[in-house]
Amino acid sequence: MRGHNTQCFCKRIVVITGNGLTLGKYRQLESVKLSLGKPYYESNGIAIYNGDTLELSSKLPANVIDALITDPPYCSGAAGSAVGADPTDKYCHNSNTLGRPSFGGDFRDQRSFKYWCSLWIGQALRACKDAAYGLVFTDWRQLATVIDALQAGGFCYKGLISWDKGGGARAPHKGYFRHQCEYIPWGSKGKVPKLKDRGPFPGSYSIGVKQVDKHHMTGKPTPLMQRLVQCVPAGGLAFDPFCGSGTTLVASVLEGRGAIGFEASEEYCEIAARRIEAAQRGELLRFQRE
Numbered sequence: 001m002r003g004h005n006t007q008c009f010c011k012r013i014v015v016i017t018g019n020g021l022t023l024g025k026y027r028q029l030e031s032v033k034l035s036l037g038k039p040y041y042e043s044n045g046i047a048i049y050n051g052d053t054l055e056l057s058s059k060l061p062a063n064v065i066d067a068l069i070t071d072p073p074y075c076s077g078a079a080g081s082a083v084g085a086d087p088t089d090k091y092c093h094n095s096n097t098l099g100r101p102s103f104g105g106d107f108r109d110q111r112s113f114k115y116w117c118s119l120w121i122g123q124a125l126r127a128c129k130d131a132a133y134g135l136v137f138t139d140w141r142q143l144a145t146v147i148d149a150l151q152a153g154g155f156c157y158k159g160l161i162s163w164d165k166g167g168g169a170r171a172p173h174k175g176y177f178r179h180q181c182e183y184i185p186w187g188s189k190g191k192v193p194k195l196k197d198r199g200p201f202p203g204s205y206s207i208g209v210k211q212v213d214k215h216h217m218t219g220k221p222t223p224l225m226q227r228l229v230q231c232v233p234a235g236g237l238a239f240d241p242f243c244g245s246g247t248t249l250v251a252s253v254l255e256g257r258g259a260i261g262f263e264a265s266e267e268y269c270e271i272a273a274r275r276i277e278a279a280q281r282g283e284l285l286r287f288q289r290e
Ligand SMILES: C[S@@+](CC[C@H](N)C(=O)[O-])C[C@H]1O[C@@H](n2cnc3c(N)ncnc32)[C@H](O)[C@@H]1O
Pocket: 051, 052, 053, 054, 071, 072, 073, 074, 103, 104, 105, 106, 215, 216, 218, 219, 220, 241, 242, 243, 244, 245, 246, 247, 248, 262, 263, 264, 265, 268
């Protein structure tokens, strides 16, 4: 475990840093660290914790997060085939992962998935400030389930953002309408804030997946995540409890937001850390196939 800590915190002086974040804003992250201890990785207002989301989230302090933005395991597919299935077979149709590691947590049937989601969403809600946003990715099959879980977890359901991946998206065979979109049901902790400095945000994004920008077998495009983190105030704190290869955190670096990610796989924590380091140097790490 690398246990990086490249940022020294000061409680009194407010210093403007390179990416526009202030140490005043780092206080949100500081209070998380007081509860959770030393992160796996930390640099300039971005932190990753390696562990189970339910366990870590239960220790989060209340009222510190500006937005929950996350892409959990979808647990999609018929219960019989999904339980015990390796995501390598499910997401890489020719089983060619190009070297991207597999991941856990993708095994629940729909009923237990809804229950599990409502648990971690509820914990995230407690850590959110009033009027914080909650954005959770899902696919066509689990959409209704995630909308239910978002509300069971305590967010007020406000709408649906669509992400159009383009015409290269999967269709099982001729005769199908392509599974071209993924969805991001969104809500807020209480009333949606009336912002003066940004929004209304687009409710639909057409952004293709580029292999060089895809570091996880279900990785989301960095430009998409850059658009979504706009709901976090500049210098505020995004929370991704399933951060995978760290795309939400990289987008937060690029947009001058702070972020905390939780991730069960140490291999993915390391990939995320390398991407964040690159983004903070002003570079986008390119995925290289094995
Ligand atoms: C769909 S992927 C996220 C991919 C991410 N959006 C990206 O662009 O790289 C979900 C991630 O959640 C992680 N995960 C699954 N169960 C978890 C748990 N209980 N606690 C923390 N992380 C978990 C998996 O290891 C996986 O990397």
